[in-house]
Amino acid sequence: MSDIKKEAWEYNQVELLLLGFSPILIATNSFSNALVLASATTVTLILSTGLAFFFKKIISPEIKLLSLLIIISFSTTITELLAQAYTFEHSIILESFFPLIATNFLILIKMEKVLKNNNTSLQMLHAAKIGLIGFLILLPLGFIRELVGTGELFSNMDLFWSPAAIESKFTAPQFFNPLIIITLPSGAFIFCGLLLAIYNLIRSKIHKS
Amino acid sequence: MRHLRKVLFNITALIFIIIFCGGLLVATLYNTNSRIQKEANQYEEKTLLGILSPYSFTNSIVEERITIPVNTNAGIEEGSKAYLGKQNQKIIAILLPITAKEGYSGEIKMLVGISSKREILGIKILSHRETAGLGDKIEKDKSDWITRFKGRSIKNTDLNAWDVEKNGGDFDQLTGATITSRSIIIATRKVLNYVEDNYEALFNPD
Numbered sequence: 001m002s003d004i005k006k007e008a009w010e011y012n013q014v015e016l017l018l019l020g021f022s023p024i025l026i027a028t029n030s031f032s033n034a035l036v037l038a039s040a041t042t043v044t045l046i047l048s049t050g051l052a053f054f055f056k057k058i059i060s061p062e063i064k065l066l067s068l069l070i071i072i073s074f075s076t077t078i079t080e081l082l083a084q085a086y087t088f089e090h091s092i093i094l095e096s097f098f099p100l101i102a103t104n105f106l107i108l109i110k111m112e113k114v115l116k117n118n119n120t121s122l123q124m125l126h127a128a129k130i131g132l133i134g135f136l137i138l139l140p141l142g143f144i145r146e147l148v149g150t151g152e153l154f155s156n157m158d159l160f161w162s163p164a165a166i167e168s169k170f171t172a173p174q175f176f177n178p179l180i181i182i183t184l185p186s187g188a189f190i191f192c193g194l195l196l197a198i199y200n201l202i203r204s205k206i207h208k209s
Numbered sequence: 210m211r212h213l214r215k216v217l218f219n220i221t222a223l224i225f226i227i228i229f230c231g232g233l234l235v236a237t238l239y240n241t242n243s244r245i246q247k248e249a250n251q252y253e254e255k256t257l258l259g260i261l262s263p264y265s266f267t268n269s270i271v272e273e274r275i276t277i278p279v280n281t282n283a284g285i286e287e288g289s290k291a292y293l294g295k296q297n298q299k300i301i302a303i304l305l306p307i308t309a310k311e312g313y314s315g316e317i318k319m320l321v322g323i324s325s326k327r328e329i330l331g332i333k334i335l336s337h338r339e340t341a342g343l344g345d346k347i348e349k350d351k352s353d354w355i356t357r358f359k360g361r362s363i364k365n366t367d368l369n370a371w372d373v374e375k376n377g378g379d380f381d382q383l384t385g386a387t388i389t390s391r392s393i394i395i396a397t398r399k400v401l402n403y404v405e406d407n408y409e410a411l412f413n414p415d
Contacts (some may be wrong), residue, residue, distance in 0.1 A: 051230065056224040060215075067226050074230035085241035088248035115387045180342040 034142025042131030149182030
């Protein structure tokens with residue numbers, strides 16, 4: 001647990017927060033979208049790292065990038081198929097954002113580390129941890145953006161379970177006027193900046209004490 | 210010689226990786242395909258029945274489709290297929306795919322459900338590029354504007370009334386999106402005219 005805190009808060013923050021997840025930041029305009037995308041990224045991450053570990057022996061430096069890209073694209077496609085099978089309506093809403101996971105260079109970095117490092121199981125664990133950190137970043141973003149941008153919360157969550165089982169949607173009171181810009185891609189960057197500001201604030205306080 | 214061996218080894222390695230990953234992909238596809246098909250059909254049927262509610266049909270609306278001839282005036286594009294809703298072998302509702310060309314920014318694609326009584330049952334916007342926050346209120350989950358067409362027909366709405374209120378019509382416009390509202394109103398009227406003209410061919414084929 002302290003390791004997660006370390007990775008999420010103390011180093012790698014720019015790499016993780018701003019660049020690593022930027023391809024999928026745009027689509028996190030609701031909590032359920034963020035949940036689906038974060039899980040998809042985690043599945044792809046673990047799958048491709050696992051495959052890189054499996055092929056470690058035969059990947060020579062000359063064909064490294066090529067084979068890693070092949071592995072990533074295959075695992076992204078597999079993830080997309082899984083998403084279609086298990087949350088079909090989300091896969092329609094998020095349509096073009098699943099293939100975008102392939103452009104996430106965090107996965108590439110992790111796979112390279114697996115190839116270089118001899119302690120592979122530790123690297124696999126790290127991959128899972130990065131996925132978890134993805135949840136920690138994307139879920140709050142989705143949560144805030146949905147609340148401020150649409151005045152609703154947990155819409156479409158019923159697509160995970162049977163609609164009758166749970167009435168999860170929350171709607172803000174009438175006087176609340178939603179800010180539409182927040183649901184647009186620019187809203188992701190606004191809140192990303194705010195998140196970073198909060199992070200810096202906390203870090204500076206930690207440093208002082 | 211050593212160099213050649215290395216190249217050959219790399220090629221074999223790449224082929225092996227591709228075959229293995231491909232096999233994994235095929236296995237996933239094989240295992241999820243039937244489920245995806247089922248979910249896709251269910252989703253399509255749910256959306257279609259949503260447009261045509263409260264009508265219910267004895268046939269499966271997803272499976273019964275006919276190709277209708279091109280009609281540029283009504284916005285029916287080439288190769289578009291209409292869905293048929295039947296009750297006891299009689300067509301009681303039809304869903305026509307329409308493209309409204311006069312949107313504020315480009316085409317608006319929609320599905321218009323029309324009953325055999327020549328009334329609008331419902332409209333679903335399939336795709337559009339209207340302004341977010343203004344023109345996109347034509348979507349059903351953003352505002353209920355689109356439900357205002359329900360029950361409208363050529364008979365109960367005059368030709369002049371098929372317009373926004375600003376121009377003396379029967380339909381209120383979406384704030385800040387008069388062009389969008391108007392293009393949908395007019396496209397809907399054109400579809401109703403088209404159905405009127407081709408009533409026999411659509412509802413009583415053979």
